[in-house]
Amino acid sequence: MANPAIDPWTRPISVAVTGSGGSGAVTAGLILLAAAARAGLFGLMMRSAGPQIRGGESAAMLRFGPRELGCMGDRFDLLASLDWGNHARFSDEISLDARSLVLADPQAGPLPGSISDSGAAVRMLALRQEAAAVAAGRPNMVAVGALGAAAGLPLDALLSGAMRTLADKGGDVLDAAFACIRRGYGEPAGTAPTLQQQPPPRWNISGNEAAGLGALRAGVRFVAAYPITPASEILEWLAPRLERLGGALLQAEDELASINMIIGASFGGVPSLTATSGPGLSLMLEGIGLAVATETPVVVVDVMRGGPSTGIPTKSEQSDLDAALHGLHGDAPHLVLAALGIGDCTFTVDWATRLAERLQSVAIVLSDQSLGQSRAIIDPVPPVDGIAPRGVVPSGAAHEDDGYRRYAPTDDGISPMALPGTPGCTYTADGLEHDPRGTPSSRSTDHRAQLDKRRDKLHTFTYGDAWAEIDGKGDLCLLTWGSCRGAVMEAAAQLREDGIAARVVALRLIMPLRREALLSALAGSTVMVVEQNHGGQLFRYLHGERALPAHARSLARPGPSVLRPAEIAAAARRLLQETHDGCIGHSEPWGEGL
Amino acid sequence: MANPAIDPWTRPISVAVTGSGGSGAVTAGLILLAAAARAGLFGLMMRSAGPQIRGGESAAMLRFGPRELGCMGDRFDLLASLDWGNHARFSDEISLDARSLVLADPQAGPLPGSISDSGAAVRMLALRQEAAAVAAGRPNMVAVGALGAAAGLPLDALLSGAMRTLADKGGDVLDAAFACIRRGYGEPAGTAPTLQQQPPPRWNISGNEAAGLGALRAGVRFVAAYPITPASEILEWLAPRLERLGGALLQAEDELASINMIIGASFGGVPSLTATSGPGLSLMLEGIGLAVATETPVVVVDVMRGGPSTGIPTKSEQSDLDAALHGLHGDAPHLVLAALGIGDCTFTVDWATRLAERLQSVAIVLSDQSLGQSRAIIDPVPPVDGIAPRGVVPSGAAHEDDGYRRYAPTDDGISPMALPGTPGCTYTADGLEHDPRGTPSSRSTDHRAQLDKRRDKLHTFTYGDAWAEIDGKGDLCLLTWGSCRGAVMEAAAQLREDGIAARVVALRLIMPLRREALLSALAGSTVMVVEQNHGGQLFRYLHGERALPAHARSLARPGPSVLRPAEIAAAARRLLQETHDGCIGHSEPWGEGL
Amino acid sequence: MDASAIPSLGAKDYKSDIKPVWCPGCGHFTVLSALTKTLAYLGIPKHLCAVVSGIGCSSRLPAYVDSYGFHGVHGRALPLAAGLKAARPDLTVLVAGGDGDGFSIGGNHFLHACRRNMDLTYIVMDNEVYGMTKGQASPTTQSDWARSKLTPHGTGIRRFQPAAIALAAGASFIARGFSGDPAGLSGLLAQAIEHPGFAFVHVLSPCQTFRPEQRAWKQQVHPCRMQPTHDAAHAAELIQRDDGMALGVLYSEQIPVHAPGTGPTAAREALAGIERELLS
Amino acid sequence: MDASAIPSLGAKDYKSDIKPVWCPGCGHFTVLSALTKTLAYLGIPKHLCAVVSGIGCSSRLPAYVDSYGFHGVHGRALPLAAGLKAARPDLTVLVAGGDGDGFSIGGNHFLHACRRNMDLTYIVMDNEVYGMTKGQASPTTQSDWARSKLTPHGTGIRRFQPAAIALAAGASFIARGFSGDPAGLSGLLAQAIEHPGFAFVHVLSPCQTFRPEQRAWKQQVHPCRMQPTHDAAHAAELIQRDDGMALGVLYSEQIPVHAPGTGPTAAREALAGIERELLS
Numbered sequence A, B: 001m002a003n004p005a006i007d008p009w010t011r012p013i014s015v016a017v018t019g020s021g022g023s024g025a026v027t028a029g030l031i032l033l034a035a036a037a038r039a040g041l042f043g044l045m046m047r048s049a050g051p052q053i054r055g056g057e058s059a060a061m062l063r064f065g066p067r068e069l070g071c072m073g074d075r076f077d078l079l080a081s082l083d084w085g086n087h088a089r090f091s092d093e094i095s096l097d098a099r100s101l102v103l104a105d106p107q108a109g110p111l112p113g114s115i116s117d118s119g120a121a122v123r124m125l126a127l128r129q130e131a132a133a134v135a136a137g138r139p140n141m142v143a144v145g146a147l148g149a150a151a152g153l154p155l156d157a158l159l160s161g162a163m164r165t166l167a168d169k170g171g172d173v174l175d176a177a178f179a180c181i182r183r184g185y186g187e188p189a190g191t192a193p194t195l196q197q198q199p200p201p202r203w204n205i206s207g208n209e210a211a212g213l214g215a216l217r218a219g220v221r222f223v224a225a226y227p228i229t230p231a232s233e234i235l236e237w238l239a240p241r242l243e244r245l246g247g248a249l250l251q252a253e254d255e256l257a258s259i260n261m262i263i264g265a266s267f268g269g270v271p272s273l274t275a276t277s278g279p280g281l282s283l284m285l286e287g288i289g290l291a292v293a294t295e296t297p298v299v300v301v302d303v304m305r306g307g308p309s310t311g312i313p314t315k316s317e318q319s320d321l322d323a324a325l326h327g328l329h330g331d332a333p334h335l336v337l338a339a340l341g342i343g344d345c346t347f348t349v350d351w352a353t354r355l356a357e358r359l360q361s362v363a364i365v366l367s368d369q370s371l372g373q374s375r376a377i378i379d380p381v382p383p384v385d386g387i388a389p390r391g392v393v394p395s396g397a398a399h400e401d402d403g404y405r406r407y408a409p410t411d412d413g414i415s416p417m418a419l420p421g422t423p424g425c426t427y428t429a430d431g432l433e434h435d436p437r438g439t440p441s442s443r444s445t446d447h448r449a450q451l452d453k454r455r456d457k458l459h460t461f462t463y464g465d466a467w468a469e470i471d472g473k474g475d476l477c478l479l480t481w482g483s484c485r486g487a488v489m490e491a492a493a494q495l496r497e498d499g500i501a502a503r504v505v506a507l508r509l510i511m512p513l514r515r516e517a518l519l520s521a522l523a524g525s526t527v528m529v530v531e532q533n534h535g536g537q538l539f540r541y542l543h544g545e546r547a548l549p550a551h552a553r554s555l556a557r558p559g560p561s562v563l564r565p566a567e568i569a570a571a572a573r574r575l576l577q578e579t580h581d582g583c584i585g586h587s588e589p590w591g592e593g594l
Numbered sequence C, D: 001m002d003a004s005a006i007p008s009l010g011a012k013d014y015k016s017d018i019k020p021v022w023c024p025g026c027g028h029f030t031v032l033s034a035l036t037k038t039l040a041y042l043g044i045p046k047h048l049c050a051v052v053s054g055i056g057c058s059s060r061l062p063a064y065v066d067s068y069g070f071h072g073v074h075g076r077a078l079p080l081a082a083g084l085k086a087a088r089p090d091l092t093v094l095v096a097g098g099d100g101d102g103f104s105i106g107g108n109h110f111l112h113a114c115r116r117n118m119d120l121t122y123i124v125m126d127n128e129v130y131g132m133t134k135g136q137a138s139p140t141t142q143s144d145w146a147r148s149k150l151t152p153h154g155t156g157i158r159r160f161q162p163a164a165i166a167l168a169a170g171a172s173f174i175a176r177g178f179s180g181d182p183a184g185l186s187g188l189l190a191q192a193i194e195h196p197g198f199a200f201v202h203v204l205s206p207c208q209t210f211r212p213e214q215r216a217w218k219q220q221v222h223p224c225r226m227q228p229t230h231d232a233a234h235a236a237e238l239i240q241r242d243d244g245m246a247l248g249v250l251y252s253e254q255i256p257v258h259a260p261g262t263g264p265t266a267a268r269e270a271l272a273g274i275e276r277e278l279l280s
């Protein structure tokens, strides 16, 4: 049944399952993803749903292959539709062509025009009928079997994937699933599987889970938060695990409370974090400023969604960069980092937390819906090391006669922090400008000294190489940040296939900008800045820091759909053509246009 | 008694009155200011106080002269100290030199070192003793008389100034004041004055009052706000006056409420405004984003103070620019304007409100403590005209069969707004992304269309010349914004006296940036960007917009003290020197340094 | 008022053509129907009515009513409505939302709206859960409800008592309805809309998806045993003793309505007079 | 407890060397003294005490106490303190502020702190005005107080009733003190600090500068006539009938203290176990 052109061990393949809400498209996707992992493949799964809370329609979009996958591809190899009810909603996201294969249930009614027009091959498969033959059988499980077979996955991987995914359902459900998968696979009989081969030790993880793990690794033991899409899963994952580690999660009454709760906890000495999305970030800004002014380390993870305002809560966009960089009133330097992929959510949150603790500063970590709510099969991410913990006044330390100086100037701008409970070091942290002891002051000299200190401690720190991921060489440089890195890397690969050498620079530490390092990474190249927002927010920021050559161009395209490798590669080709023709003019930062 | 070098009809003179809280230094200043107006002079008065709520120490710093005064000078001609208690706190702000005259009460104890060291002439004046000779006499009133005489103000102007300032006090207070002023003036006897000459029709106005007036002129009839220093006077001035005009001011429970209240009122068709300072702006950002997304016109006046966080509430700084420009999550284009002087608070709030109404957008107007809480004698500011009012669907208008399309695309991006009460046009304004009818939509095409519309309506509007004030010609361009304009203008005048031709460009409309116009205003000049903050916020923003030449330099210096003309002129001279020496390198945006 | 006497004629005209995103069986559907029925019954012209809300499943209601509407941000419906009412006293302004929107993030505005007694009707569809964000505990959730992943052992803290808080904050009209009793609910909504001043209607509106056990509410609700009292102190005791399932008007009093800036005395003076005062 | 028996010995040691910004005669001075006296009386080690506040004249208190302190932003002291207490159950965490800070901008946190019943003591210095911003009406200001320029005819709306709201929100300890009765206040503060759970102390603390008429409070306060009751319903009625001038413990009950994440059962498992579960 396998299609010889489809071999996920050779090149990544893309598979989609769509259906109306409740049809189980997402469960089918999760099983296929787990199956791919069991079969030793890497994988990625994104999901898409309509506005309905329950019901409506949903789609699981998967990709698996022999290497880590940072983005969906440009096209789909396989599609199984559980019904055609709202398929139109996904036709943009799931592009098919003559090389694609569509599995359709004749009982589901006529094919939508978009399918016939795509030129994809269609194979009829009686999903409902096959499922009906099994007690409590469900068509989505038949689809799992059929897609798995078409994708060349071993049956035992599929069954084992189902076992993992349906672990908390009853045995009857599992038995029915097994039977349906077998029928879909075309091997209706058989016993329960034992997977022959031990799969490599990989993670099956979502970006939101990965962010939670990064927090735990860095020592976060207190979280206060208010639920919001698409950040809630970070909190849901952390709540029971914090408890297991002796920490706690507190559900706050709102985001004003949650940011202030973590400031209080961190003042008490416990590394603390909150997670939110755009509207919550807006509400937290006053509190974040307080943490900056009092030099209380906290971490805010913003899982971005479509903006402005309530925007498009279930879809991804990189449009909160401006607010994260510049949203605080007053001069309030802090750290802004972006996770470069699903697994990188672990690294970046881990690193950000350690930096915030070390530098007694705020770190805002930008993730987004496309990372947070997608799952991947990846190699485990190593923990961060080499950053000293928060500098704390040891209990019993002697200090000057004039009292403990919480905000004393030091060479690196970091003043040791006395935690409550330390005898002899009582002080009051204050959001008012203050002198070195923390006493409110409106003197120019105190203001200047503290402004300098809060800026310089961030600028003079040695951050090492993790400020960016840099790949490849070439005269063309694709400069990007956050979740776009996956698609940009794949675009660079496509360009290389065309003989165009391209380097990719993906920023992880956005503020403070490692300007000199960035300038040397860009040196001599034609630069295109790729990001998923309307205003070209990174592009403008980098120009503001005078960290881009004058000819740099912007590829900024808003959500809700994520950027595709081919879209980026095409823009790069146009740019090179223009450069070559000598007609490259002043760069308009708005529009995806070049 | 008058000093021939001191002639406010020829050149501006500076006068300070200092004392401990309750000593009446500020009242003395207000009388002097009113007196100057009565005498036909222009004037400016800033005040400074310590952290105490009442008591502590306070100073009135005045300047008056033959032309409008946009800033304090670099030095003081006259100082009267009511007591020396906390004089040290003001010695930075009130710089004296050998040409200065200090009036000191022998009963107030020994002169502080800073006075003797300054080389200023000291004249002893028995303030307390003179006051004691009058029933209920007060030393500050004696000081008014003495300073008035030293400054060359006519006695009847002083008495008339006292009458205006003390109007709501009893007749006894006024009589005592008159007697003391006469004694201080050196003309102890006499009858109540009648001012011979009719003073020119000028305003005696603070920046906060001026902002309130701009709002009323533009039609604002609803204000909701939460008190905060240094913005409260806008609200206090407006509350009774709105009522007189049939409008209302609602004191909200917090800033989250106040921004949403004005959105509701504006949705109902009434031009609406709120005023706040940095911490309140932070809290309003989510609501401002809602106004952007729903295209509901509102105006937010931010009277800036020292930041970050609670910062320095009673002192001025221009450090909220970043937050005003970029503080909103998502791509949320809006208007940002800055008042260029005390009187310009009227013009800029008036213009901003009309723009917001016309463009169905949010206008954030930046003022600051140095404008808001200072008073000036100025020529009345003419009202804004030539901007069409909000485009509203007339009652009884026909519209397409598919219902009223609130967010229909139009040529200029402005879709006529139906006010509640208009039959046949019911719709729901929504902070979710929406289609032209306002129905929530997560389609890429709808998102893109609305993002484009919200951006383009701001970018394509014809703003006319008011985007900046441009003065002078020359190879040196001092580019500034907001309250700094006064000092920059005076610095340019100082440079011109040295034979250095300088032009001044002061931005009033900061976003959307009139980039082409700015580039041509800067063309061919050596540019120095002057602002009162730590990060060089305008400097970076303009670079981000690619609206500055590469060699532009930044003079960014934080508060609390305001920038002085000589400080700016000195920086400009250093810059020219460096340029001349050919050693002008890469511009560091931080630090005042050049 | 005999609630069953409310004619349904015309109710459909108050429904917009937008399809609700709600799950099948969601209590909010019935609240929508009861509301449109009430608007028809009261004969409020569609264009003179505005429904304001925050964010949540319940807060999606305005778009489904064919009147003017504002779907604002989470928790801020009440101030937005207060501004609208201050600007436009001619409109009937209704505010709709959920227990999360109104009592968690919006709790402060609830307090101050009760005190402020502007002529608004506030309908909270309480399902004791955050429906829209997929099932976290809200302030009204029982402290031992352990099915939210954020609070896997339950919240462990006292429930928010909407009626008791409204009373303590100074609300002049407090009623409780149930989406399973649409006729009764329509009657309460009509009284609330006609009440001069701030009227709070606490509606028990089950969440099918995250709180299926709320189907039992049908059996648990009962008519309010207390007579509507005008004595706040007595009402405070009665409401505290109430089990939270009593339907009807819990409190009602007539006090002056706060109508900022709309008094008949507000003379429309010319701006010129104000400008003249600025002269030095 | 006989309040006059509290020894003042050592109270001075709890005062920092920072000079208060308060006006001469401000009620907040006495609250500061009563507090330091109480800390001395209870013998709470300075380094194990933390005072958290928002913004306002009253909120400047932490810097004047020689303990750890946090002067946060306006209205957010309670959540900051909740986070600190969750992280550091070993500390005595006190929260101080004003009527504007606590009941206007901070009203929502007040509600939820009462419900949450963490072991915090919340001292509100109520002067029925915004002192720091120079005299605007606060939620507790009488509706006809017309001396604020923002509300020149008075607010026209009902006053916020702190004790009634606290009770309705579920607070387990509610007392009222007066800065003019420092001994009585110390006694109440001691009880509040010793109360396990959330203790709310409403302190009448006159503003000399903007409410000089509050000097009359001295004559108006009187001891609380009600016996501390443990029946919330009954207390609700009593507090509603109270004139707002009764001093003493208005309500007190013993319920489980909420102590997130500090249960003795919280096993300190290794992170490795959690990481292992991620394997595909």
Ligand SMILES: Cc1ncc(C[n+]2csc(CCOP(=O)(O)OP(=O)(O)O)c2C)c(N)n1
Pocket: A226, A227, A228, A229, A255, A279, A280, A283, A310, C055, C056, C057, C058, C059, C074, C097, C098, C099, C100, C101, C102, C125, C127, C129, C130, C131, C132, C133, C138
């Ligand atoms: C500032 C902000 N924080 C969080 C959210 C996420 N959010 C959306 S709806 C909601 C809760 C809704 O619960 P409720 O009001 O009870 O309505 P229901 O869905 O139960 O009807 C939350 C937390 C948001 N949209 N905005």
Ligand SMILES: Cc1ncc(C[n+]2csc(CCOP(=O)(O)OP(=O)(O)O)c2C)c(N)n1
Pocket: B226, B227, B228, B229, B255, B279, B280, B283, B310, D055, D056, D057, D058, D059, D074, D097, D098, D099, D100, D101, D102, D125, D127, D129, D130, D131, D132, D133, D138
């Ligand atoms: C977000 C924010 N809004 C407004 C203010 C201004 N502000 C400072 S203190 C205060 C009111 C203080 O009143 P209260 O809490 O009663 O304290 P009091 O001064 O009367 O002791 C206000 C409105 C602020 N600092 N921050």
Ligand code: SF4
Pocket: A053, A054, C021, C022, C023, C025, C026, C027, C028, C057, C058, C127, C131, C132, C206, C207, C208, C209, C210
């Ligand atoms: S999740 Fe619950 S509240 Fe939301 S629509 Fe579904 S049933 Fe209704």
Ligand code: SF4
Pocket: B053, B054, D021, D022, D023, D025, D026, D027, D028, D057, D058, D127, D131, D132, D206, D207, D208, D209, D210
């Ligand atoms: S203004 Fe009032 S509250 Fe503030 S310090 Fe002065 S007397 Fe006290």
Ligand SMILES: [Mg+2]
Pocket: C056, C098, C099, C100, C125, C126, C127, C128, C129, C130, C131, C138
């Ligand atoms: Mg709910």
Ligand SMILES: [Mg+2]
Pocket: D056, D098, D099, D100, D125, D126, D127, D128, D129, D130, D131, D138
């Ligand atoms: Mg107060």
